[in-house]
Amino acid sequence: MKFIHTADWHLGKLVQGVSMTEDQRYVLTQLVQTVEAEKPDMVVVAGDLYDRAIPPTEAALLLDELFERIVIGLNTPVLAISGNHDSPDRLSFGTEIMKSRGLHLVGQFKAECQSVVFKDEHGDVCFHLVPFADPAQVRFAYGDEMIKSHDDAMKAIVGRIEETMDPAARHVFVGHAFVTPGARPEENTSTSERPLSIGGAEYVNAAHFGKFAYVALGHLHQAHHVGDEKIRYSGSPLKYSISEESHRKGYLIVELGGDGAVTVEKRDFRPLRDMRRVAAPIEEIERHAPSDDYVFVTLLNDNPVLFPMEKVRAIYPNALHVERRMASAIKGSVENAEEERGSPSRRDADPVALFSAFYEEVKGIPLAEDKRALFADEFAKLLREEGGAV
Secondary structure, three states, rough: OEEEEEOOOOOOOOEEOEEEEEHHHHHHHHHHHHHHHHHHHHHHHOOEEEOOOOOOOHHHHHHHHHHHHHHHHHHOEEEOOOOOOOOHHHHOOOHHHHHHOOOOEEEOOOOOEEEEEEEEEOEEEEEEEEEOOOOOHHHHHOOOOOOOOOHHHHHHHHHHHHHOOOOOOEEEEEEEEEEEEHHHOOOOOOOOOOOOOOOOOOOOHHHOOOOOOEEEEEEEOEEEOOOOOEEEEEEOOOOOOOOOOOOOOOOOOOOOOOOOOEEEEEEEOOOOEEEEEEEEEEHHHHHOOOOOOOEEEEOOOOOHHHHOOHHHHHHOOOEEEEEEEEHHHHHHHHHHHHHOOOOOOOHOOOHHHHHHHHHHHHHHHHHHHHEEEEHHHHHHHHHHHHHOOO
């Protein structure tokens, strides 16, 4: 059996106030074209179809268009669950009617896991669709007060599924969670992913999924496997923050053999626009070849730049953010000065020492003694004028 694993579409996403809908349509059309060419048995979407509970109209229309093209136009079933960004109630509307056409959409978590069984020449393949659920929801549904964390909740959910698993069938788990080896904190994430809880309670132990032939996960935006190569995140279809700059976005084509063996092929999307960093003086940027990419610009000029965004957008019309190196230099200089003085408070740091460190960071040379003395005199005068102590 062959299926496509994708997740974290985040339709309706805004990055720095800019809508990603055009870019999302561009890459997800490539997914539809793959379905047409590869003819998989189904498409699995592991949560976060939308970016927020009440999506904008254009996002809802795009999802409707994509599902119509895949399910009706290409006669390919779609199995999808809600993620932590979705509204379970909204996604659940009309699901019973849609099942007859091949759209299996599970929004609300229920005590009895919703499963869909398909057959191939080797027998049954059971897809267990588990939407995102807060531990409190699982605790209430199961009446188990011992469920406190996401790991507790997932252990209970998987335990319920295992009670009724047909040993003769192959089983695929579809979920939306932060799964790591041993439920330990991992750095394989980005600033686009909304935390599931405070502290370490959001992590789920990958060991819970040992009895499944394949685990199709959503939530983390970088494609990777978790310990065992059968436990996979497909990643998001686009870069949704500059922290994802190095990600290669795509989807997974999964083939499940009759003995439960799995082969996975990653396919990359071709984005309409890339998202990347640009760091250079404004004079150099003005000599760059024009580009429609989404860029986060750091200006390396020593002196202030007038109208920086206007100048940057003359070359990069889709620039999302412009900052000067000064901001990071100030932060680094303050932290270095505090470390040298052994003080935890910036307020207690010597202003002259801070200015000297900042000057050296920006200019690349130490502050001359005459300039140091001049700054100290001027700062003292300012304090006296403001009524402060010198």
